[in-house]
Amino acid sequence: xxxxxxxxxxxxxxxxxxxxxxxxxxxxxxxxxxxxxxxxxxxxxxxxxxxxxxxxxxxxxxxxxxxxxxxxxxxxxxxxxxxxxxxxxxxxxxxxxxxxxxxxxxxxxxxxxxxxxxxxxxxxxxxxxxxxxxxxxxxxxxxxxxxx
Amino acid sequence: xxxxxxxxxxxxxxxxxxxxxxxxxxxxxxxxxxxxxxxxxxxxxxxxxxxxxxxxxxxxxxxxxxxxxxxxxxxxxxxxxxxxxxxxxxxxxxxxxxxxxxxxxxxxxxxxxxxxxxxxxxxxxxxxxxxxxxxxxxxxxxxxxxxx
Numbered sequence: 603x604x605x606x607x608x609x610x611x612x613x614x615x616x617x618x619x620x621x622x623x624x625x626x627x628x629x630x631x632x633x634x635x636x637x638x639x640x641x642x643x644x645x646x647x648x649x650x651x652x653x654x655x656x657x658x659x660x661x662x663x664x665x666x667x668x669x670x671x672x673x674x675x676x677x678x679x680x681x682x683x684x685x686x687x688x689x690x691x692x693x694x695x696x697x698x699x700x701x702x703x704x705x706x707x708x709x710x711x712x713x714x715x716x717x718x719x720x721x722x723x724x725x726x727x728x729x730x731x732x733x734x735x736x737x738x739x740x741x742x743x744x745x746x747x748x749x750x
Numbered sequence: 751x752x753x754x755x756x757x758x759x760x761x762x763x764x765x766x767x768x769x770x771x772x773x774x775x776x777x778x779x780x781x782x783x784x785x786x787x788x789x790x791x792x793x794x795x796x797x798x799x800x801x802x803x804x805x806x807x808x809x810x811x812x813x814x815x816x817x818x819x820x821x822x823x824x825x826x827x828x829x830x831x832x833x834x835x836x837x838x839x840x841x842x843x844x845x846x847x848x849x850x851x852x853x854x855x856x857x858x859x860x861x862x863x864x865x866x867x868x869x870x871x872x873x874x875x876x877x878x879x880x881x882x883x884x885x886x887x888x889x890x891x892x893x894x895x896x897x898x
Binding site: 603622625626628629630631632633634650651652653654655656658659663664665667668670671673675676678681682685708709710711712714715716717718719721722723738739740741742743744745746747748 | 751770773774776777778779780781782798799800801802803804806807811812813815816818819821823824826829830833856857858859860862863864865866867869870871886887888889890891892893894895896
């Protein structure tokens with residue numbers, strides 16, 4: 603079995619995609635993260651949903667979460683406003699999660715080996731440097747551990 | 751809004767749950783990870799799907815994924831057989847991913863702060879030390895970034 607047989611459609615965002623739009627894609631599709639491509643459409647990084655949460659929570663509250671219990675909780679739209687005017691590149695940490703890649707004609711075992719080695723929840727499948735799909739760890743397990 | 755309002759049903763497995771069964775739950779529900787509880791039912795750790803993949807891929811291939819391209823690929827059931835007779839505790843790494851917890855009456859902002867600080871994709875919501883549900887980062891974003 604080849605990587606191209608495993609790849610599924612997965613939302614891609616660019617470094618300049620609107621931050622709120624990216625958050626809404628993750629929210630709507632209940633994804634733990636998005637694949638981020640660079641200006642040329644090449645794989646760049648993974649943006650975890652928890653990183654977006656990190657971006658919208660004030661730093662003094664991250665430093666001491668118990669403070670959140672004693673202040674008036676801001677309305678959801680006020681929290682989301684932190685994303686206004688920001689782009690995906692602003693949300694990424696300094697050392698973003700690397701997005702492992704395989705070629706479309708690599709085998710399932712090669713893909714699994716790369717996922718395992720990088721402990722990555724996602725691997726992007728490339729053909730001619732373009733992303734043709736993504737394989738998640740749970741997708742791979744569904745093929746390995748199929749119930750009869 | 752309180753953590754208990756955000757919590758959703760999420761599959762829990764125990765340290766002694768059969769490893770193949772745990773993998774099949776992740777596969778079937780396409781989850782990036784499972785919540786693992788200890789013998790008393792208390793939150794113990796997160797088992798990422800990529801960790802299960804790591805467990806089934808032979809070490810010499812993880813060390814050099816290109817080897818996977820030159821050997822005959824084992825059948826899926828032979829790969830899955832690595833999980834046979836194993837339990838969830840065997841799959842967890844030595845330093846498993848910590849599962850952050852909040853109390854049912856903590857606020858959404860407290861929950862977000864803990865998720866942000868620990869960069870965790872999941873937070874378990876407790877009442878009397880029992881897990882009453884789980885909040886994923888994407889669930890939280892769906893509340894924060896709701897489209898009108």
